[in-house]
Amino acid sequence: MRSAQPALAHLLTPWPGHWRCLWRDGSDSPTSAWTGMNFALEKTDLKVENIDYCIGTGYGRVNVPMAQQSLTEISCHARGANFMYGPEVRTVMDIGGQDCKAIKTDDRGKVLNFMMNDKCAAGTGRGMEVFADLIRVPVWEIGPRSFQIQKEPPMISSTCVVFAKSEVVGLLEAGMPENDIMAAYCSAMAHRIMELLNRLGIKEKFAITGGIAKNEGVVKRLEKELGIKTADRVWYKKEYIDRGYPFDTQLAGGIGAALFGQALLKMGKAKSARKA
Structure with missing residues (x-):
């Protein structure tokens, strides 16, 4: 999850078309974070309690209420670019x-x-x-x-x-x-x-x-x-664009945060926050 002015991005999984959203943020980071999280979950069968791990990044990262950890956008963009471009x-x-x-x-x-x-x-x-x-x-x-x-x-x-x-x-x-x-x-x-x-x-x-x-x-x-x-994108296929999932460079920070969370859980360095 990336929280910053002027854009707020939420990425629950780092795969194209799966539960992501991007829109203009406000100065109230906690409220914006909850609004974004609820929007991202709206059309799924998931609830916040079902999410294993959430990382906040961006300028508002310390004000993301549901995040278990925060990381700088520098780290997250580097990791996101590695995934997006190779x-x-x-x-x-x-x-x-x-x-x-x-x-x-x-x-x-x-x-x-x-x-x-x-x-x-x-x-x-x-x-x-x-x-x-x-x-x-x-x-x-x-x-x-x-x-x-x-x-x-x-x-x-x-x-x-x-x-x-x-x-x-x-x-x-x-x-x-x-x-x-x-x-x-x-x-x-x-x-x-x-x-x-x-x-x-x-x-x-x-x-x-x-x-x-x-x-x-x-x-x-x-x-x-x-x-x-x-660099050209390496992970994004034309079929994703044809299905209405555009390649979006503003999601790099959110992708990086999602990948960090995934890695921390796999390595046992973070405990799942899942409640159900």
Whole structure:
């Protein structure tokens, strides 16, 4: 179970299509956690008492009432990426709503080193949301539209969201096409993320998790700057998508937490909380 702003993910088993949900969270983590748990169980024959083990992760991890343990989202994203993209992954970039984390990992998904940007919204999902609100475009349209341009414009010069906002307003007033501004912002975000990765040192395979991983405008520009492609999914088959179970990078933390719980039980390092 992952509890954080802006998204809350619940994953009862780490297999596609089985009891998972993802939606926008609030500031009341305990209430949000219970709401999410009840939603996840709603269409099953299970109750909370039937769950063997629950791990809380994310910024609200210590406020998940039904969790027997909490783990950092860094550990859970590394483990989740290992499962989603394969044991060859050595660098994970989690681009979440509130921060960015560059993570080095081994073939088991164990964290070897990490660096993060948590001091401002630059290069995060929140920064992208502020930008989307400013230009009055749904956030999911920004990636595709950022490629509907005549030529690649210069990137937004400021990495600070506050100053970037002022710069975007100036570009709009100057009559710059919206798609060009989207391209300029995506380029700036990709560059910001690349700087963090360069500080850590990037090794292939390279995987991206979090909401911004869904923004092709940022991802493709980041790939171009780095000179490498992001990893392809290895556990997810086309048949799952055909059945309505989309591959979702925002579930990486929840998947990692579920796998940690499963492993702890198998190794006898945790006691089942099942009551029935």
